[in-house]
Amino acid sequence: MYSDATGAMQYNAAANDLFRSENMQRYSFMLRPRLMIDGNQWCALYGDNLQDGVAGFGDSPEEAFTAFDKAWTAKLLTANKTKDEIMALHDSTIEALRR
Numbered sequence: 001m002y003s004d005a006t007g008a009m010q011y012n013a014a015a016n017d018l019f020r021s022e023n024m025q026r027y028s029f030m031l032r033p034r035l036m037i038d039g040n041q042w043c044a045l046y047g048d049n050l051q052d053g054v055a056g057f058g059d060s061p062e063e064a065f066t067a068f069d070k071a072w073t074a075k076l077l078t079a080n081k082t083k084d085e086i087m088a089l090h091d092s093t094i095e096a097l098r099r
Contacts, residue, residue, distance in 0.1 A: 027072040028056075028065035035061055044068040070096060 024030070033046035038057065042064035047053015056068030074093060 026065070026069050028068045031072070033065075033068055035064065046072075 033044040044064040058064035
């Protein structure tokens with residue numbers, strides 16, 4: 001019986017270490033954006049405002065942090081893109097945030 005309990009404790013400790021190490025690599029963990037409620041959603045914001053900063057929105061804090069992580073790695077639009085390229089990028093970004 002003791003070995004079963006010890007094995008379970010070791011497994012739980014290893015699982016907790018893995019969870020912590022994976023989360024510590026997230027941009028939302030490293031950069032610690034402000035978490036606030038904006039309308040009917042949670043907002044994770046890094047920066048002074050939505051125009052100049054990076055933000056993620058979601059129905060829960062976890063969803064907002066996940067959206068923030070995706071937004072942090074998104075590429076900025078450049079001035080030489082056509083309207084169709086911008087719309088395609090917009091559509092793919094929205095689709096990625098829904099996943």
